[in-house]
Amino acid sequence: MSKALDKIKVVELFAGVGGFRLGLEAASKRYNIVWSNQWEPATKTQHASMVYEARFGKENHSNEDITQVPTNKIPPHDLLVGGFPCQDYSVATTLSNARGLIGKKGVLWWAIHKILKEKKVKPKYLLLENVDRLLKSPSGQRGRDFAVMLKSLDELGYAVEWRIINAAEYGMPQRRRRVFFLGYHKSTELYKQLKASDKLDWLMKTGTLSKAFPVTAVNGFESFQLKGSLVDITENFNKNQKLSPFQNTGLLIEGAIHTIKTDPNYKGKRTVLGDLLQNGEVTKEYFINEKDLAKWKYLKGSKNEVRKTADNFEYSYSEGAMVFPDALDNASRTIITAEGGNSPSRFKHVVNSDRGLRRLTPVELERLNMFPDNHTKLEGITDTKRAFFMGNALVVGIIEQLGKTLAKAI
Numbered sequence: 001m002s003k004a005l006d007k008i009k010v011v012e013l014f015a016g017v018g019g020f021r022l023g024l025e026a027a028s029k030r031y032n033i034v035w036s037n038q039w040e041p042a043t044k045t046q047h048a049s050m051v052y053e054a055r056f057g058k059e060n061h062s063n064e065d066i067t068q069v070p071t072n073k074i075p076p077h078d079l080l081v082g083g084f085p086c087q088d089y090s091v092a093t094t095l096s097n098a099r100g101l102i103g104k105k106g107v108l109w110w111a112i113h114k115i116l117k118e119k120k121v122k123p124k125y126l127l128l129e130n131v132d133r134l135l136k137s138p139s140g141q142r143g144r145d146f147a148v149m150l151k152s153l154d155e156l157g158y159a160v161e162w163r164i165i166n167a168a169e170y171g172m173p174q175r176r177r178r179v180f181f182l183g184y185h186k187s188t189e190l191y192k193q194l195k196a197s198d199k200l201d202w203l204m205k206t207g208t209l210s211k212a213f214p215v216t217a218v219n220g221f222e223s224f225q226l227k228g229s230l231v232d233i234t235e236n237f238n239k240n241q242k243l244s245p246f247q248n249t250g251l252l253i254e255g256a257i258h259t260i261k262t263d264p265n266y267k268g269k270r271t272v273l274g275d276l277l278q279n280g281e282v283t284k285e286y287f288i289n290e291k292d293l294a295k296w297k298y299l300k301g302s303k304n305e306v307r308k309t310a311d312n313f314e315y316s317y318s319e320g321a322m323v324f325p326d327a328l329d330n331a332s333r334t335i336i337t338a339e340g341g342n343s344p345s346r347f348k349h350v351v352n353s354d355r356g357l358r359r360l361t362p363v364e365l366e367r368l369n370m371f372p373d374n375h376t377k378l379e380g381i382t383d384t385k386r387a388f389f390m391g392n393a394l395v396v397g398i399i400e401q402l403g404k405t406l407a408k409a410i
Contacts (some may be wrong), residue, residue: 006030011033011034011115011123012033013066018051019369020081022082023402025399030407037069037076047381049063051375074119077123081126081130083130083408086133092231126181126206129181136244141241143245143246144233144237147238148233148234157185159251159254161181161194167211167397171271173275174331182406209249209402217260222260225255227255272331273351274329282353288358289342299344300350305317335387338388340386348360362377365387368390
């Protein structure tokens with residue numbers, strides 16, 4: 001096999017029902033998932049892992065708490081991918097023997113960190129995903145959590161580029177904003193190219209993210225040093241400032257942050273909600289019952305009212321109206337985990353179909369995340385659970401596009 005076609009060995013963490021895998025495998029035959037892990041601590045029955053195994057097989061798939069998996073059980077790999085939860089990444093003071101730091105128990109970023117730290121041959125590349133608020137949390141120290149993450153990767157020898165991407169702004173069928181970041185280990189050619197590059201040029205034109213998802217500059221290219229230890233950053237980073245120093249586009253290399261606000265630059269085809277509806281195939285349980293219609297309208301409508309707490313304290317409550325039913329000529333709103341079930345809700349999607357108002361089907365929700373039809377259909381998995389999966393999933397098309405660009409760059 002020629003060097004150009006060498007396989008890229010991938011480990012997929014927090015795999016869910018396999019969104020990263022679907023995207024990478026669609027992007028290039030070079031990606032070879034050598035190990036995957038999916039564990040849901042809050043449930044006895046591991047439904048997502050069941051779907052993953054049904055679609056991709058049980059071989060090399062782990063359904064164990066990742067924090068309990070010894071690093072030597074995870075095979076050598078070139079690329080580590082995963083969408084990990086947004087949690088509190090702060091660290092406590094160093095241990096008494098000065099050998100390490102204490103991250104909060106149950107914070108899954110430190111499971112990734114442990115693998116990267118303990119692997120003698122570290123993965124060359126990282127492709128990770130999180131909610132966009134990561135760049136500005138917590139409220140008292142805007143951007144601290146992201147700074148802790150970047151600093152810990154810097155110490156492990158990685159450069160990182162990031163971007164907040166809204167899938168709909170690149171023609172995909174759902175308005176879903178997430179931050180994606182790519183890491184390059186200092187042993188790689190991409191790290192060396194990034195180090196030698198003009199940093200603004202990398203963010204706007206020559207970097208992996210800018211090639212996959214083109215942008216135009218909006219304002220203020222800024223650079224600053226990420227100073228201090230992880231403990232210093234935890235305690236002091238951006239204290240009492242109203243804004244995060246991290247814009248929606250940026251990179252870190254050798255302790256230096258370079259960041260700029262950008263807008264998407266996309267002029268291609270766009271898929272809208274109406275393109276993905278099943279209509280004639282939809283069964284009656286998805287249609288809104290006439291007796292529930294007033295409750296749906298109330299929940300979706302604007303409100304300005306006095307409410308009472310359980311202990312009779314009165315307060316003013318107001319919120320704006322939601323579009324009802326959802327517009328069919330635009331990308332859909334973000335799918336949330338509570339999308340399933342027939343009870344009236346402010347946040348569930350409702351469409352006006354050829355037979356009246358109805359909720360979205362599991363297949364339509366899969367299509368909005370660009371999954372294959374019935375990817376999550378499995379005996380013992382309810383439609384409500386299938387909707388939950390899609391509320392937790394990512395838009396596969398984003399990973400496919402990033403995967404294509406990264407494979408070319410490698």
